[in-house]
Amino acid sequence: xxxxxxxxxxxxxxxxxxxxxxxxxxxxxxxxxxxxxxxxxxxxxxxxxxxxxxxxxxxxxxxxxx
Amino acid sequence: xxxxxxxxxxxxxxxxxxxxxxxxxxxxxxxxxxxxxxxxxxxxxxxxxxxxxxxxxxxxxxxxxxxxxxxxxxxxxxxxxxxxxxxxxxxxxxxxxxxxxxxxxxxxxxxxxxxxxxxxxxxxxxxxxxxxxxxxxxxxxxxxxxxxxxxxxxxxxxxxxxxxxxxxxxxxxxxxxxxxxxxxxxxxxxxxxxxxxxxxxxxxxxxxxxxxxxxxxxxxxxxxxxxxxxxxxxxxxxxxxxxxxxxxxxxxxxxxxxxxxxxxxxxxx
Numbered sequence: 001x002x003x004x005x006x007x008x009x010x011x012x013x014x015x016x017x018x019x020x021x022x023x024x025x026x027x028x029x030x031x032x033x034x035x036x037x038x039x040x041x042x043x044x045x046x047x048x049x050x051x052x053x054x055x056x057x058x059x060x061x062x063x064x065x066x
Numbered sequence: 067x068x069x070x071x072x073x074x075x076x077x078x079x080x081x082x083x084x085x086x087x088x089x090x091x092x093x094x095x096x097x098x099x100x101x102x103x104x105x106x107x108x109x110x111x112x113x114x115x116x117x118x119x120x121x122x123x124x125x126x127x128x129x130x131x132x133x134x135x136x137x138x139x140x141x142x143x144x145x146x147x148x149x150x151x152x153x154x155x156x157x158x159x160x161x162x163x164x165x166x167x168x169x170x171x172x173x174x175x176x177x178x179x180x181x182x183x184x185x186x187x188x189x190x191x192x193x194x195x196x197x198x199x200x201x202x203x204x205x206x207x208x209x210x211x212x213x214x215x216x217x218x219x220x221x222x223x224x225x226x227x228x229x230x231x232x233x234x235x236x237x238x239x240x241x242x243x244x245x246x247x248x249x250x251x252x253x254x255x256x257x258x259x260x261x262x263x264x265x266x267x268x269x270x271x272x273x274x275x276x277x278x279x280x281x282x283x284x285x286x287x288x289x290x291x292x293x294x295x296x297x298x299x300x301x302x303x304x305x306x307x308x309x310x311x312x313x314x315x316x317x318x319x320x321x322x323x324x325x326x327x328x329x330x331x332x333x334x335x
Contacts (some may be wrong), residue, residue, distance in 0.1 A: 062224070
């Protein structure tokens with residue numbers, strides 16, 4: 001199925017959840033927050049199975065330095 | 067705290083704004099703002115707050131001015147290389163606006179000094195360059211109910227949010243724990259374009275001005291995310307997290323903790 005990841009279409013396997021997507025993208029889940037359809041998910045929601053057309057963006061914890 | 071004629075003239079372009087006025091300017095004059103970090107974010111934030119007439123500005127930083135800072139840290143200058151950043155910051159801010167009170171703290175915040183320092187201020191601006199201090203600051207502000215204006219930058223990206231404890235999410239609601247050492251590079255390691263903290267720091271200062279004036283909508287429960295390469299802002303809604311380790315319903319953190327700080331690569335601190 002297709003989702004919109006960072007404003008681009010991305011093919012993912014049906015039923016993939018948020019945690020699996022983050023890991024598949026090679027991000028450590030502790031370093032990012034995940035936005036689905038304009039709202040940040042709580043960690044408890046990471047087993048949420050993505051639906052066709054969901055808009056997903058990652059927010060990086062940018063606290064590390066200026 | 068009445069305004070002098072010179073102050074009325076100096077701040078005339080903002081006093082003329084209907085929701086500022088002479089009364090708003092007096093509120094700014096009475097305002098006390100602590101800026102943690104006199105670096106890429108703290109520089110523009112402090113500069114604009116001083117220009118706006120925020121009467122008392124505290125600056126915390128334990129570093130000295132390095133030549134690699136000058137690409138973005140606009141409070142400092144070439145002739146001040148090697149001098150403590152807090153002193154350099156104080157000189158720049160007083161040159162701009164001599165009537166202000168500038169308090170300097172040439173130290174690193176830790177769990178034993180942070181509460182004493184933040185106690186005297188109305189609003190705290192986070193311009194720190196490391197995760198341990200960022201989390202310590204979040205926790206201390208949540209525990210004492212202080213408003214904290216968060217900002218972070220990396221490479222071409224920036225992030226801002228305003229934390230009002232009890233009225234919206236805190237930093238840990240979004241990022242519950244600091245990333246493991248090395249998981250996210252610092253700007254020293256990964257680079258940053260100077261205008262990115264310039265813009266984010268200016269947004270932080272704008273949030274502070276509105277908070278002191280008690281007007282407008284702040285970035286509470288909203289993260290503003292900026293990407294300079296695409297020149298795009300986006301906003302993400304965030305809620306207070308009931309399982310947040312510090313402001314949740316059953317917090318795990320009941321007293322301040324410090325985390326150790328390990329850089330992914332060579333660290334100059």
